[in-house]
Amino acid sequence: MKKALITGITGQDGSYLAELLLGKGYEVHGIKRRASLFNTERVDHIYQDRHEESPKFFLHYGDLSDSSNLTRILKEVEPDEVYNLGAQSHVAVSFEAPEYTADVDAMGTLRLLEAIRFLGLEKKTKFYQASTSELYGEVQEIPQKETTPFHPRSPYAVAKMYAYWIAVNYRESYGMYACNGILFNHESPRRGETFVTRKITRGLANISQGLEKCLYLGNMDALRDWGHAKDYVRMQWMMLQQDQPEDFVIATGKQISVREFVTLSAKELGITLEFSGKGVDEIATVTGINGDNANALKVGDVIVRVDSRYFRPAEVETLLGDPTKAKEKLGWTPEITVEEMCAEMVQSDLAKAKQHALLKANGYDVSVSVE
Ligand code: NDP
Numbered sequence: 001m002k003k004a005l006i007t008g009i010t011g012q013d014g015s016y017l018a019e020l021l022l023g024k025g026y027e028v029h030g031i032k033r034r035a036s037l038f039n040t041e042r043v044d045h046i047y048q049d050r051h052e053e054s055p056k057f058f059l060h061y062g063d064l065s066d067s068s069n070l071t072r073i074l075k076e077v078e079p080d081e082v083y084n085l086g087a088q089s090h091v092a093v094s095f096e097a098p099e100y101t102a103d104v105d106a107m108g109t110l111r112l113l114e115a116i117r118f119l120g121l122e123k124k125t126k127f128y129q130a131s132t133s134e135l136y137g138e139v140q141e142i143p144q145k146e147t148t149p150f151h152p153r154s155p156y157a158v159a160k161m162y163a164y165w166i167a168v169n170y171r172e173s174y175g176m177y178a179c180n181g182i183l184f185n186h187e188s189p190r191r192g193e194t195f196v197t198r199k200i201t202r203g204l205a206n207i208s209q210g211l212e213k214c215l216y217l218g219n220m221d222a223l224r225d226w227g228h229a230k231d232y233v234r235m236q237w238m239m240l241q242q243d244q245p246e247d248f249v250i251a252t253g254k255q256i257s258v259r260e261f262v263t264l265s266a267k268e269l270g271i272t273l274e275f276s277g278k279g280v281d282e283i284a285t286v287t288g289i290n291g292d293n294a295n296a297l298k299v300g301d302v303i304v305r306v307d308s309r310y311f312r313p314a315e316v317e318t319l320l321g322d323p324t325k326a327k328e329k330l331g332w333t334p335e336i337t338v339e340e341m342c343a344e345m346v347q348s349d350l351a352k353a354k355q356h357a358l359l360k361a362n363g364y365d366v367s368v369s370v371e
């Protein structure tokens with residue numbers, strides 16, 4: 001039985017990857033951070049009590065900022081595969097906490113690789129590094145592929161660039177099976193609530209049920225190549241099943257804007273929107289309501305506005321990936337379209353919003369967190 005260790009198991013990708021690997025018969029170990037509240041919501045459904053017979057799923061307390069902790073866990077588990085998904089993964093937050101982001105995203109990767117080497121596991125343990133399309137930043141070529149030069153535009157991207165190269169360096173220096181998945185944005189109903197897609201699907205669902213009044217966004221013109229996390233974790237596993245370690249771009253090859261994602265999400269709720277104004281003055285007004293999912297709204301309501309608080313000091317305006325290498329070498333193709341993904345996210349957030357609204361209507365004191 002193969003053993004895998006996943007950092008970032010409590011995150012979006014970690015949870016889908018853990019499901020995938022358990023389904024393939026792996027023993028799965030994950031590192032979770034200590035938090036003042038439970039932070040395992042995304043993996044609670046696959047949690048196995050250690051007292052059950054032959055458990056296959058284990059969580060260890062740890063942190064990418066703590067090398068002694070990483071070394072101890074690696075020694076205990078001796079994994080066949082390590083998936084380094086743990087990170088301070090929010091680009092905008094990285095401008096607020098650049099040093100912490102560098103410590104976890106860049107140095108954390110080094111700590112893991114060095115611990116593998118220190119323990120003499122470098123010939124046994126395969127290593128996957130969660131690299132990112134943010135490396136391309138100020139894009140030098142359209143679409144972006146494995147050979148496109150990098151130009152990172154945030155402390156997050158700069159930290160991830162270190163992580164990318166240190167993984168390559170350990171491959172070249174010590175013959176480690178280490179590889180980078182250069183993943184373009186991927187989303188799901190499990191996406192963190194402050195990334196733009198989830199912020200939109202959750203915000204509009206809440207507005208449709210009268211739980212919020214207006215959604216405030218930043219750059220509506222940003223273009224992204226959005227795929228589904230389920231498709232992308234499949235590729236993370238595939239990358240570690242080759243004879244030779246290589247780096248791959250994972251993307252859909254299609255892009256839409258933030259504004260178009262708003263339109264798609266609204267449509268799934270039966271709401272038609274008209275956008276007017278420019279820059280910070282842009283608004284979206286309801287021009288039509290179909291079905292009974294948006295009873296709290298009426299034609300003429302302004303439900304999206306721009307707030308410059310969400311602009312970034314340096315923006316990545318456009319990203320579009322070319323996944324040809326992954327298709328040709330690994331036979332990987334994404335199965336879920338952005339429209340299907342958006343519909344799934346909206347329906348999931350709508351179900352939650354309806355529950356909230358029902359509780360509220362029955363006198364329960366429920367509040368909705370917003371950023
Ligand atoms: P999430 O933000 O959902 O998850 C990040 C995970 O990292 C969480 O489990 C989080 O723990 C954990 N984490 C954060 N800080 C630390 C730390 N100091 N030590 C240990 N663990 C830590 O990210 P995604 O699942 O979306 O992304 C997975 C990886 O892929 C990340 O590295 C991200 O940068 C990268 N990536 C993501 C893309 C995307 O579009 N989703 C695209 C390209 C790359 P907690 O739950 O406690 O916060």
Ligand code: GDR
Nearest residue numbers: 089091132133134184185194195196197217218219222310
């Ligand atoms: P990104 O994702 O920065 O691409 O990083 P995010 O969803 O945060 O932003 C995408 C684009 O939308 C614009 N935007 C807003 N973004 C947020 N979060 N909130 C807003 O209100 C808003 N309004 C407009 C942003 O400016 C940006 O252009 C994600 C993360 O998962 C990274 O970890 C990963 O490496 C990259 O994707 C690929």
